[in-house]
Amino acid sequence: MQRAILGLCASLCLGVASHAADGPAQAPEAQQAGFRRIQEIDLRADLGFLASDALRGRMSLDPGDEVAIQWIAAEFGKAGLKPLIAGATGAAGYLQPVPLIEYRANSAANYLMLSGGAGEPARRWSAPDISGGHRDDIDVTAPVAFAGYGITAPGLGYDDYRDLDARGKAVVVFEHEPQETDPASRFNGTGNTRYATNRVKALNAQRHGALALVVIAEPNRKHPSNIDRVTRIGGSITRKPALPGQALVEDDLRIPVITASDAVAAALLEGAGAMLQAAIDKDLSPQSRVLTGKTLSLHLENLSRTRGVSYNVAGLLPGTDATLASDTVIISAHHDHDGFTNGGAEIWHGADDNGSGTEGVVELARAFAANPTRPRRSILFVVFAAEERGLLGAYHMAAHPLRPLSSTRAMINFDMIGRNEEASDQTRGLIEIPTDTTNRLNLIGGPYSPDLRRVVVAANRGIGLDLDDRFDHENALNVFFRSDQFPFVLKDIPALWFNTGFHPDYHHTTDTADRINYPKMTRILRLTYLAAWTLASDPAVPAFVADPGARP
Numbered sequence: 001m002q003r004a005i006l007g008l009c010a011s012l013c014l015g016v017a018s019h020a021a022d023g024p025a026q027a028p029e030a031q032q033a034g035f036r037r038i039q040e041i042d043l044r045a046d047l048g049f050l051a052s053d054a055l056r057g058r059m060s061l062d063p064g065d066e067v068a069i070q071w072i073a074a075e076f077g078k079a080g081l082k083p084l085i086a087g088a089t090g091a092a093g094y095l096q097p098v099p100l101i102e103y104r105a106n107s108a109a110n111y112l113m114l115s116g117g118a119g120e121p122a123r124r125w126s127a128p129d130i131s132g133g134h135r136d137d138i139d140v141t142a143p144v145a146f147a148g149y150g151i152t153a154p155g156l157g158y159d160d161y162r163d164l165d166a167r168g169k170a171v172v173v174f175e176h177e178p179q180e181t182d183p184a185s186r187f188n189g190t191g192n193t194r195y196a197t198n199r200v201k202a203l204n205a206q207r208h209g210a211l212a213l214v215v216i217a218e219p220n221r222k223h224p225s226n227i228d229r230v231t232r233i234g235g236s237i238t239r240k241p242a243l244p245g246q247a248l249v250e251d252d253l254r255i256p257v258i259t260a261s262d263a264v265a266a267a268l269l270e271g272a273g274a275m276l277q278a279a280i281d282k283d284l285s286p287q288s289r290v291l292t293g294k295t296l297s298l299h300l301e302n303l304s305r306t307r308g309v310s311y312n313v314a315g316l317l318p319g320t321d322a323t324l325a326s327d328t329v330i331i332s333a334h335h336d337h338d339g340f341t342n343g344g345a346e347i348w349h350g351a352d353d354n355g356s357g358t359e360g361v362v363e364l365a366r367a368f369a370a371n372p373t374r375p376r377r378s379i380l381f382v383v384f385a386a387e388e389r390g391l392l393g394a395y396h397m398a399a400h401p402l403r404p405l406s407s408t409r410a411m412i413n414f415d416m417i418g419r420n421e422e423a424s425d426q427t428r429g430l431i432e433i434p435t436d437t438t439n440r441l442n443l444i445g446g447p448y449s450p451d452l453r454r455v456v457v458a459a460n461r462g463i464g465l466d467l468d469d470r471f472d473h474e475n476a477l478n479v480f481f482r483s484d485q486f487p488f489v490l491k492d493i494p495a496l497w498f499n500t501g502f503h504p505d506y507h508h509t510t511d512t513a514d515r516i517n518y519p520k521m522t523r524i525l526r527l528t529y530l531a532a533w534t535l536a537s538d539p540a541v542p543a544f545v546a547d548p549g550a551r552p
Helices: 002-019 029-037 040-050 053-058 063-079 090-094 198-207 226-233 262-268 273-283 351-370 392-399 450-462 518-535
Strands: 095-105 111-115 123-125 138-146 170-174 212-216 245-248 257-260 289-300 302-317 328-334 378-384 408-414 440-444 466-468 495-499
Touching (some): 029 351, 029 518, 063 090, 063 351, 090 095, 090 302, 095 392, 111 262, 123 262, 170 289, 198 257, 212 262, 257 262, 262 289, 302 392, 328 351, 328 392, 328 518, 351 408, 408 450, 450 495
Parallel strands (some): 170 212, 212 257, 328 378, 408 495
Antiparallel strands (some): 138 289, 302 378, 440 495
């Protein structure tokens, strides 16, 4: 059923390009200078630099990423963007510090232990039955509660904590969301909502007084578990030694979060997991409960722990209207990737992910600066830090905005805008890929702002890309919350993620600049230029839909 729905969606999405111009790309006369400034020759030169061996994969807190940061800031300066960091001079005026803690978990020593009461032997698990870490060494011992999917969604009339006292407890929750194979589900049908991600579930558990969160895969799932999905990517995800963890120094999330295997889940729920999930999915009746007599002990320690600072790079094109200039439209990407191993013998170049997005933001800054007329609203160009470590730069800016979020009208985020989508181990069997993706662009996040999507579709009439929303109707890959627009969606900002799809080089050393589809990338940037002009100039602004699929 799910594959049929996704196939139908893909065929309907192809119709989006039916309105596109068959002739050359077009722009209104007042926007022509900036439109023509977007050139393939620039993309080739700059992306060749960003993804070169010299930058060694741009790992967050590594020297190669610092070079990228300084280059972006210099290009913003050349474009004449306004710096926003008070008291800073030169390139530093474009750099918002993102203080980080880097840690390496001691997987061999970390464990979860379950005690079942008098006379029952304690059971203990370590890697690979548990995964995850915490920036601090931590020990938690607490009674255990099951909280369904861990979701509190007032707008959807659903709350797993409605009759549960989670204070002082270790809380166990399912991954994903209820009823996700049902196209009529109030949880955005077969797509994800913003409640599905583990971070949102952990913050919710913390608000309800939990001391730790243990995430388990749904027993009745029709897709890989999150751990299995990530492992299928291979490359930098499974390399040895493992990539270090990173966390924000100032983070709202304080409790530890771990993912546990099916074997641990069966012990925690005494084999009743499938029944509990089925009962919730049947009619959205929470099945939360204290697991009487059970005590969970969690021990997490680190082999190393250091502090460092990365930077969000941000510059402003001020609007021209006395009233609307206080409004903001964001165009964003992230500059980091996965670094190198063996002294540079293996480099994760990150040309598509996300050298393409970084260069896209820089090229658009040049384009708007080159145009003799400016939009009425202000445009914030920003390239975030530490996306690969957990969207950390974006979460930091969403918590410490450089422009008021209350007057931020829209966001377009670039993450992987340079390739053709191809089958890979990550996606095989989980989503249908159209035969020809050489002109295809995925728009992710449309259900949260159909108005924003309509602006992009209208702008595309002069460009002719094949626009696709398949990823808004699938749940196996968890795509919706895997890039930097998501922290702003949590702040009710209309936002779209532009993405050209996954491929076998994703998070592998072979993601190199010579494999980029530069003509397609040029078209994507010209589309964004036109759409951003509309968003930054029209009187009407896109509305945000807090709960797609909600019923009156």
